Amino acid sequence: MGFLDKLKSVKNMVTGGGAKISLEVDRSIAPGERVAVTVRCQVEGAAISATKVYVAVRGVETVNLVHRDSDTRGDRDRVHDTEVTFSKEFQIHGAVALPANSTHEWRGEVQLPSNVQPTYRGKHAKHEWEVLAAIDVAGNDPDSGWVDITVR
Numbered sequence: 001m002g003f004l005d006k007l008k009s010v011k012n013m014v015t016g017g018g019a020k021i022s023l024e025v026d027r028s029i030a031p032g033e034r035v036a037v038t039v040r041c042q043v044e045g046a047a048i049s050a051t052k053v054y055v056a057v058r059g060v061e062t063v064n065l066v067h068r069d070s071d072t073r074g075d076r077d078r079v080h081d082t083e084v085t086f087s088k089e090f091q092i093h094g095a096v097a098l099p100a101n102s103t104h105e106w107r108g109e110v111q112l113p114s115n116v117q118p119t120y121r122g123k124h125a126k127h128e129w130e131v132l133a134a135i136d137v138a139g140n141d142p143d144s145g146w147v148d149i150t151v152r
Contacts, residue, residue: 019043019098019142023055023133025110028150032114039092039133041104041142048142050135053093053106057131059086059117059151065124085127086116098135112151119150 024038037055065079092108110131120127129151134143 018045018048018137019135021133021135021142021144023131023144023147025055025131025147025149027148028152029112030152031112031116031118034109034111037090037092037108037110037131037133039106039108039144041098041135043098043100043102043104045100047100048098048135048137049095050098050137051095052091052136053096053133054136055090055092055108055110055131055133057086057088057090057110057112057129058084059127059129061085061117061125061127063125086112092133096135116151118152 020042022040024040026035029035039053039055041053060082062082063079067077067079090108090110093106096104098104117127119129129149130146131149132143132146134141
């Protein structure tokens with residue numbers, strides 16, 4: 001491995017580069033049901049050694065409220081808060097060596113508990129769900145980015 005290859009390897013470790021990850025999942029799911037997921041990986045440049053392939057799911061509640069005091073003209077108090085209400089990783093595949101310039105696909109399932117809060121958008125609050133596929137490598141994991149889903 002030449003000096004430039006080593007620099008690329010370090011850059012990929014820090015940035016999560018070196019692989020493009022995509023996720024295929026139903027965009028509307030019900031709590032308690034098993035949902036099929038497909039993770040695709042396109043390895044670029046150098047080979048990658050991953051400890052696992054996983055899908056992460058999280059629910060996020062956000063409150064954004066502006067209160068106007070009736071006794072003071074123009075006085076407003078803002079309440080903005082975000083809380084992760086659910087977060088879980090689902091392992092789709094174990095350790096794997098991915099050769100340079102190769103394409104891979106893994107299929108698995110995710111299942112949310114039956115008692116999770118569904119997606120909603122109210123006047124002052126919302127609860128949203130998102131899912132992400134990634135491969136676990138040293139440094140920053142290459143991932144698909146968060147994809148919005150609806151939990152009904």
